[in-house]
Amino acid sequence: MxxxxxxxxxxxxxxxxxxxxxxxxxxxxxxxxxxxxxxxxxxxxxxxxxxxxxxxxxxxxxxxxxxxxxxxxxxxxxxxxxxxxxxxxxxxxxxxxxxxxxxxxxxxxxxxxxxxxxxxxGAFGLTEPGGGSDAGATRTTARRDGDSWVVNGSKAFITNSGTDITALVTATAVTGVKADGRKEITAIIIPSGTPGLGVSKKYSKVGWNASDTRELSFTDVRVPAENVLGEVGRGYAQFLSTLDEGRVAIAALSTGLAQGCVDESLTYAAEREAFGNPIGSYQAIQFKIADMEVRAHTARLAYYAAAARMLRGQPFKKEAAIAKLVASNAAMDNARDATQVFGGYGFMNEYPVARFYRDAKILEIGEGTSEVQRMLIARELGLPA
The missing domain is CATH 1.10.540.10 (Acyl-CoA dehydrogenase/oxidase, N-terminal domain)
Structure with missing residues (x-):
């Protein structure tokens, strides 16, 4: 436990x-x-x-x-x-x-x-330029050609996809149509350097500027049939499960950012003086930092709870969504408040809180937007899809 x-x-x-x-x-x-x-x-x-x-x-x-x-x-x-x-x-x-x-x-x-x-x-190719939250709207295709799969399409916002040490991208692609008319989606491992795999320039991003994020294109990319990951047609289910785990991890990352905002604000509040006293002696700053600590603590409890269920082999989809929602909100709110504690210096990129502010917003978007998390929670509560 x-x-x-x-x-x-x-x-x-x-x-x-x-x-x-x-x-x-x-x-x-x-x-x-x-x-x-x-x-x-x-x-x-x-x-x-x-x-x-x-x-x-x-x-x-x-x-x-x-x-x-x-x-x-x-x-x-x-x-x-x-x-x-x-x-x-x-x-x-x-x-x-x-x-x-x-x-x-x-x-x-x-x-x-x-x-x-x-x-x-390794990189994870799910999101496409025309479909983010609607992962089921995948347009990238893969057709069987003898002992190979031939992949065509594109992916967007793919982390770790263009570094010097990137070895592969596992991409989801439509490989057929199911009996009920839905798309059959399969995950396929595509090694870096495979002919036809295009890697764009790095995006110009608001935050996460020391990480690698790019768009990928597939033009008649041919890989061996044995590069299918898992079973043909199970790619969508596999990645839904992968995202459940990933949301717990993103919640932990968000908690860290939220706690980092507390760390930096405590140090600054002890050093910075206004009207003859450290700003940390004023109730307005004390309350702001106290609220920040409450958010970070609550976020930690949420991801610990989700991780506990995961490790016990219990269903944790709802708990993962709650953790991701709570923690990403905490990160965004704490980044805003930390910037306020720092005042003008919080707007200067030389201070970590400015970097935190730039990095926080994507946490409410990546690996499922806050709206998607609320949708998942509602469905797990039994509300109609």
């Missing part, structure tokens, strides 16, 4: 990642962020620490831990920077975990050791 008192292994991991974030990430991430450079050295160090392999078995090159361990690492990284945190989150929950959950033994042996070690990154 998971509670607020972590076991020795989880607590040791959290302390290790917290120190790594402060010592290795904090001093360099501001410059990387402003130059929009991918943090290759940080990723290599995280790989050496085993962070990319936390929930993957030792048999397949991982650390043999659990998904909650990944969430703890994400929270501590995001207290300092979200670009680094989302690189880890997407690399594990979207890049490696689909192969770990649904791949053949041959696929696992081929891809997981490098993915778990952080030597390679």
């Amino acid at each position: 998971i509670d607020m008192e972590l076991g020795e292994e989880h607590e040791a991991l959290r302390e290790t990642v917290r120190e790594f974030a402060r010592a290795e990430v904090a001093p360099v991430i501001g410059d990387l962020y402003e130059r929009e450079e991918f943090p290759y050295e940080i990723v290599a160090k995280m790989g050496a620490m085993g962070l990319f392999g936390l929930p993957i078995s030792e048999e397949h090159g991982g650390m043999g831990g659990d998904y909650f361990a990944l969430c703890l690492a994400l929270e501590e990284l995001a207290r300092v920077d979200s670009s680094v945190a989302i690189t880890l989150e997407a690399g594990v929950s979207l890049g490696a975990m689909p192969i770990y959950r649904y791949g053949t033994e041959e696929q696992k042996r081929r891809w997981l050791p490098d993915l778990a070690a952080g030597r390679a990154l």
Whole structure:
């Protein structure tokens, strides 16, 4: 059972990642962020620490831990920077975990050791330019041609899809029509460098500027038939399950950002003076920071609860949606309030809270918008679809 008192292994991991974030990430991430450079050295160090392999078995090159361990690492990284945190989150929950959950033994042996070690990154190709929340409206197609699949279409907003160490993208594609008229969607592994796979320039983004996000295009991309992930026609169901897990991870990341806002505000409130006193002595600032701590604490409880059900093998779709909704709201609200505590300095990019403010909004959008989370919660309560 998971509670607020972590076991020795989880607590040791959290302390290790917290120190790594402060010592290795904090001093360099501001410059990387402003130059929009991918943090290759940080990723290599995280790989050496085993962070990319936390929930993957030792048999397949991982650390043999659990998904909650990944969430703890994400929270501590995001207290300092979200670009680094989302690189880890997407690399594990979207890049490696689909192969770990649904791949053949041959696929696992081929891809997981490098993915778990952080030597390679995998990407998750679901969202398309014409369809975000409506993932069932997939237009990318794959047709069987002998011993191959031929893929055509495009994907948008794909994290880790164009780095120097990106090894693959697992893309969803329409492979037929079911008896009830719905699209048959299949997941297919497409290795980087496959002819016809186009990788766009990096997007110009509001936030997450030290992470890699691009659009992908598929023009007669031919891959072997054995590159299907799981069963033909099960791709949509697989990725719905993947997203449930990913929402718990994004909730942990959001909690970290929310807590980072508290950390920075406490330090600043003790140092900054106004009218002869530290601003932290004034009730207006005290109440604002107290509210921020309440949000971060509540968000943590929400993702801990979802993770507990996940690890026990219980249904957790509703709890994952609640955690993602609560935590992303907390991140956005805390980023706004932290910027207010800092005043004019909060508007300057040299201060972490400005970076937090830029990074927070996407948390209410990515891996299911807040509106989608509310829809999922309503359906889990038995309200009509």
